[in-house]
Amino acid sequence: MSTTERVVIALEEYRPRLLAPEELPLAAGELLWRQYSNQIKVEFPSPATGGQWRLTAQGWVGHIPLGPALSIALQPKVPVRSLFAMLEYAYGQKTFQLLGGLYEALSLEELYERLAAVLARAVLRRCRDGLVRAYVNQTEELSVVRGSLNVRRMAARPWDVRLECTYQEHTADIDDNQILAWTLFVISRSGLCRPEHALPAVRHAFRQLQGVTTLRPVAAADCVGRRYHRLNADYAPLHALCRFFLEASGPHHEAGDRAMVPFLVDTAQLYEQCVANWLSAHLPGDLRLVKQEPYIIDRRSGLAFAIDLVLRARASGRALAVLDTKYKRVDTPSTDDVAQVVTYAEATGCHEAFLIYPTAPHRPLDAMLGNIRVRSVVFAVDQQLDQAGAQLLRSILPAEQTSRELLGRSL
Numbered sequence: 001m002s003t004t005e006r007v008v009i010a011l012e013e014y015r016p017r018l019l020a021p022e023e024l025p026l027a028a029g030e031l032l033w034r035q036y037s038n039q040i041k042v043e044f045p046s047p048a049t050g051g052q053w054r055l056t057a058q059g060w061v062g063h064i065p066l067g068p069a070l071s072i073a074l075q076p077k078v079p080v081r082s083l084f085a086m087l088e089y090a091y092g093q094k095t096f097q098l099l100g101g102l103y104e105a106l107s108l109e110e111l112y113e114r115l116a117a118v119l120a121r122a123v124l125r126r127c128r129d130g131l132v133r134a135y136v137n138q139t140e141e142l143s144v145v146r147g148s149l150n151v152r153r154m155a156a157r158p159w160d161v162r163l164e165c166t167y168q169e170h171t172a173d174i175d176d177n178q179i180l181a182w183t184l185f186v187i188s189r190s191g192l193c194r195p196e197h198a199l200p201a202v203r204h205a206f207r208q209l210q211g212v213t214t215l216r217p218v219a220a221a222d223c224v225g226r227r228y229h230r231l232n233a234d235y236a237p238l239h240a241l242c243r244f245f246l247e248a249s250g251p252h253h254e255a256g257d258r259a260m261v262p263f264l265v266d267t268a269q270l271y272e273q274c275v276a277n278w279l280s281a282h283l284p285g286d287l288r289l290v291k292q293e294p295y296i297i298d299r300r301s302g303l304a305f306a307i308d309l310v311l312r313a314r315a316s317g318r319a320l321a322v323l324d325t326k327y328k329r330v331d332t333p334s335t336d337d338v339a340q341v342v343t344y345a346e347a348t349g350c351h352e353a354f355l356i357y358p359t360a361p362h363r364p365l366d367a368m369l370g371n372i373r374v375r376s377v378v379f380a381v382d383q384q385l386d387q388a389g390a391q392l393l394r395s396i397l398p399a400e401q402t403s404r405e406l407l408g409r410s411l
Helices: 026-035 081-092 093-099 110-129 151-156 175-187 198-209 235-248 267-282 334-347 385-410
Strands: 006-011 017-019 040-043 053-056 061-069 069-074 135-142 163-169 251-255 258-260 263-266 288-297 302-312 319-325 352-357 366-369 372-376
Touching: 006 017, 006 053, 006 135, 006 288, 026 040, 026 061, 053 135, 061 110, 061 372, 061 385, 081 110, 081 235, 081 267, 081 385, 093 235, 110 198, 110 235, 151 163, 175 198, 235 263, 263 267, 267 288, 267 302, 267 319, 288 334, 302 334, 334 352, 334 366, 334 385, 352 385, 372 385
Parallel strands: 006 069, 319 352, 352 372
Antiparallel strands: 017 053, 040 053, 061 069, 061 263, 135 163, 251 258, 288 302, 302 319, 366 372
């Protein structure tokens, strides 16, 4: 294998691929099996596989570098344009308005690089205009008094001539900017940004921040639920992009003296977020959607589960339907899927349960289990999402309206 020419092994979601032993070194195969078993099902060469490797992507898309000359590309089963559309709704449309027409990427790697370039340019623009700053309390030992003096410490240690002072500093070294710096640092190590394209801008933006901020690890959760005001309102889409990159940065590993940072997107989770956010934005005003509603089975043992989506009447709070997203192609809903959504319906006390798939099952489901009606419906990701969402609403709202009428009569 050449050290200058990079070999990329492409895998499509849930489609097994066989590789000869010489195509995938044993060390690389073991690395996949140990660190990426959630993303790829790895079957070692054996009589069962005809003496070959069998790799099956498990509902994730992205890029896993295995060394300087070898990587795994996990390709989506939908066009990159459709994946971008899901990202828009999952992470907020205002975020991706930054991109203009750049969503016409031909590959997932190109999409990653274009998003990285957009983030880098936006950070550079903010650096030129001035980074947001805040007053932060600092405690330091000084030779002259600044701010308030710790008199108690002086009395306890009269021989110490250093003055412990607490003062406020107007600094850019705050969370808003530290999130940007860490994200750019992670992107620069991904190996997906090429020197002739996005990498120089990413490194330039990182150096600009490195001079005024502390580089510290940041989690994707740190990008969510932040407070914005007049001075930092333009940080909101940047932090949403940072959340995408940090959520997509899988567990890194070492290859020689180089840290390898993979890029991994859980498409099932992305699909769920996309469906939830689209519905939340388009439901009638008298309805609300609860995401990941917890249900405690037993407090003593701590047993609990989270329901994907619960449709509730806004005024009374009553559950009208449960919805469970399933990012997979099926001939007909499985027994496990039906049992799961029926359990959710029983737990919330409603009589309507929906299984949402990205493509219509060959044999759709519409069945009664006791007093619970279970149906398969579609939120198609291979078409315009507003069109797909309108189709989904037509599938679930008639049942909701019937439930609302029954609710009104019961009151």
